[in-house]
Amino acid sequence: MPSQLxxxxxxxxxxxxxxxxxxxxxxxxxxxxxxxxxxxADVLSVLRNEHIDAYLLSESSLFVYDGFVTMITCGRTTLxxxxxxxxxxxxxxxxxxxxxERKNEHFPHExxxxxxDDARRLRSLIDGRAVRFGAEHEHAVxxxxxxxxxxxxxxxxxxxxxxxxxxxxxxxxxxxxxxxxGLAARLGLDRALAGHVVDEHFFEPTGYSLNALREMAYxxxxxxxxxxxxxxxxxxxxxxxxxxxxxxxxEVVEVFSPESFDVVAFEPTDAPVRVEVxxxxxxxxxxxxxxxxxxxxxxxxxxxxxxxxxxxxxxx
Amino acid sequence: MPSQLxxxxxxxxxxxxxxxxxxxxxxxxxxxxxxxxxxxADVLSVLRNEHIDAYLLSESSLFVYDGFVTMITCGRTTLxxxxxxxxxxxxxxxxxxxxxERKNEHFPHExxxxxxDDARRLRSLIDGRAVRFGAEHEHAVxxxxxxxxxxxxxxxxxxxxxxxxxxxxxxxxxxxxxxxxGLAARLGLDRALAGHVVDEHFFEPTGYSLNALREMAYxxxxxxxxxxxxxxxxxxxxxxxxxxxxxxxxEVVEVFSPESFDVVAFEPTDAPVRVEVxxxxxxxxxxxxxxxxxxxxxxxxxxxxxxxxxxxxxxx
Numbered sequence: 001m002p003s004q005l006x007x008x009x010x011x012x013x014x015x016x017x018x019x020x021x022x023x024x025x026x027x028x029x030x031x032x033x034x035x036x037x038x039x040x041a042d043v044l045s046v047l048r049n050e051h052i053d054a055y056l057l058s059e060s061s062l063f064v065y066d067g068f069v070t071m072i073t074c075g076r077t078t079l080x081x082x083x084x085x086x087x088x089x090x091x092x093x094x095x096x097x098x099x100x101e102r103k104n105e106h107f108p109h110e111x112x113x114x115x116x117d118d119a120r121r122l123r124s125l126i127d128g129r130a131v132r133f134g135a136e137h138e139h140a141v142x143x144x145x146x147x148x149x150x151x152x153x154x155x156x157x158x159x160x161x162x163x164x165x166x167x168x169x170x171x172x173x174x175x176x177x178x179x180x181x182g183l184a185a186r187l188g189l190d191r192a193l194a195g196h197v198v199d200e201h202f203f204e205p206t207g208y209s210l211n212a213l214r215e216m217a218y219x220x221x222x223x224x225x226x227x228x229x230x231x232x233x234x235x236x237x238x239x240x241x242x243x244x245x246x247x248x249x250x251e252v253v254e255v256f257s258p259e260s261f262d263v264v265a266f267e268p269t270d271a272p273v274r275v276e277v278x279x280x281x282x283x284x285x286x287x288x289x290x291x292x293x294x295x296x297x298x299x300x301x302x303x304x305x306x307x308x309x310x311x312x313x314x315x316x
Numbered sequence: 317m318p319s320q321l322x323x324x325x326x327x328x329x330x331x332x333x334x335x336x337x338x339x340x341x342x343x344x345x346x347x348x349x350x351x352x353x354x355x356x357a358d359v360l361s362v363l364r365n366e367h368i369d370a371y372l373l374s375e376s377s378l379f380v381y382d383g384f385v386t387m388i389t390c391g392r393t394t395l396x397x398x399x400x401x402x403x404x405x406x407x408x409x410x411x412x413x414x415x416x417e418r419k420n421e422h423f424p425h426e427x428x429x430x431x432x433d434d435a436r437r438l439r440s441l442i443d444g445r446a447v448r449f450g451a452e453h454e455h456a457v458x459x460x461x462x463x464x465x466x467x468x469x470x471x472x473x474x475x476x477x478x479x480x481x482x483x484x485x486x487x488x489x490x491x492x493x494x495x496x497x498g499l500a501a502r503l504g505l506d507r508a509l510a511g512h513v514v515d516e517h518f519f520e521p522t523g524y525s526l527n528a529l530r531e532m533a534y535x536x537x538x539x540x541x542x543x544x545x546x547x548x549x550x551x552x553x554x555x556x557x558x559x560x561x562x563x564x565x566x567e568v569v570e571v572f573s574p575e576s577f578d579v580v581a582f583e584p585t586d587a588p589v590r591v592e593v594x595x596x597x598x599x600x601x602x603x604x605x606x607x608x609x610x611x612x613x614x615x616x617x618x619x620x621x622x623x624x625x626x627x628x629x630x631x632x
Binding site for chain 1: 325420421422423424425426427429430431432435436439445446447448449451452453454455458459480481544545575576597598599600601602603604606611613617620621622623624625626627628629631
């Protein structure tokens with residue numbers, strides 16, 4: 001019997017097409033709704049600018065550019081099913097970048113598939129390789145990626161900040177009555193959301209999603225504020241956080257004050273990714289070149305540890 | 317499709333009967349074999365002394381005293397099924413201590429049940445409460461225990477050292493050709509095994525189990541040396557490690573040089589459990605009174621972290 005606990009940690013796919021391929025946006029909203037539905041999610045709203053169609057989903061987000069797409073889904077969604085619809089339409093020979101990513105789950109036993117299941121299925125659709133950043137029994141991100149040539153642009157960067165065990169008082173702001181539009185901005189995400197147009201959604205009884213666009217860049221935030229398994233993900237492809245990466249990560253982390261968090265950075269060069277956040281210690285550093293990018297995984301925890309009580313589990 | 321990877325992390329049950337109850341050993345070997353088979357394991361050998369019957373199992377160990385029993389199983393065993401056979405025989409009203417424990421798994425998706433499933437079923441057999449030491453997405457131990465009065469003796473202590481990611485060179489000693497009897501003792505577990513009678517088993521193609529007895533005490537060691545998900549558990553109820561707990565833990569950890577390890581201590585008093593092991597940092601401390609004991613959970617990792625490469629996952 002599945003529990004009532006929501007799985008915040010996400011699955012994600014990034015897919016870029018080769019130069020000269022017809023626009024992915026031109027596939028039209030009805031096609032993208034079909035992709036979303038294949039994963040077991042629904043489109044709640046769409047925010048558009050000159051470069052991007054940003055779909056806010058019942059389970060996370062979808063960003064469609066002319067030349068690439070990023071889709072993020074949480075809960076018990078089956079993102080691999082959406083990938084199959086997408087690859088059927090585009091054809092694997094038109095793909096220049098393909099990365100399927102899966103965060104370690106809070107309640108893996110309640111997922112319909114494991115990462116291994118997904119990766120085996122993806123390999124039947126597109127040639128690739130699977131790797132894991134971090135140990136299987138700790139915080140980790142697993143990726144299946146297509147092994148083909150790709151040289152990213154100098155500003156082609158993606159940053160993920162994946163936070164576990166958020167502060168209960170911060171979490172409460174995202175529940176029923178306390179929820180108000182413009183919340184994320186007011187909480188202090190000034191640096192992260194500067195100059196963005198924002199689409200946000202409060203879920204009943206609890207939960208919050210935000211899509212934000214600024215010219216060629218998206219920023220997205222998903223908050224799962226439940227007492228057990230609380231989780232927040234922040235992701236952006238704003239390219240100019242160079243030199244101030246620690247400031248941006250610190251701003252995001254301070255809003256939610258999590259017990260621990262992971263940083264995943266896709267960078268076009270192998271320059272070391274350095275992050276320091278006051279009050280947190282670095283536990284793990286994994287670097288791997290992958291699909292033309294240099295990917296860095298960092299895991300941090302609140303330090304020093306204090307003596308905690310055990311957590312009572314509700315069995316009903 | 318389940319993978320070929322073995323699940324080292326264990327499930328465990330401790331059950332004590334009220335004073336004056338007939339001896340549990342007197343239930344006889346055929347009864348205990350039936351209990352073991354209910355979990356999906358087999359008895360490989362039995363080591364006996366005046367106080368204890370120590371069964372070495374195809375998946376871990378069973379120790380039967382006159383007044384209590386400790387059963388530990390790994391892999392995809394269903395220890396709850398064994399508990400049901402046991403409680404059917406003994407009757408829940410004869411139980412003075414009942415603690416069911418489950419370590420966070422490496423491959424939870426391949427387990428037939430989750431801890432929640434197990435705890436719900438156990439609650440239908442005996443009144444109790446479920447708690448978790450550590451976060452659900454990190455190293456953690458979950459316990460379901462019967463909420464009844466119990467006052468442990470002054471030397472009634474249990475120590476678990478649960479090691480993840482063991483050094484490949486150390487692991488290789490437990491594989492096929494390198495395997496030799498007396499191995500654990502020669503590796504340097506002098507303090508841990510001093511004065512014990514030992515029963516050990518090498519598994520094909522890989523794996524090692526050891527049961528050891530010394531008067532009223534047992535010590536047990538289980539080694540899963542595979543490349544992905546390697547794991548070693550050490551457990552003892554030798555009572556006199558007081559004051560030298562760090563020395564004993566250090567001895568065990570140094571034999572296997574794991575990436576990280578957890579310590580679980582059941583103590584009769586609330587005196588703080590202090591462990592320091594050179595080269596490892598403390599990440600988590602959780603203390604909880606439970607079934608008359610004071611239980612402490614500690615999580616350590618190798619520090620400081622070095623830059624690692626991602627781990628390639630085999631999909632075949």
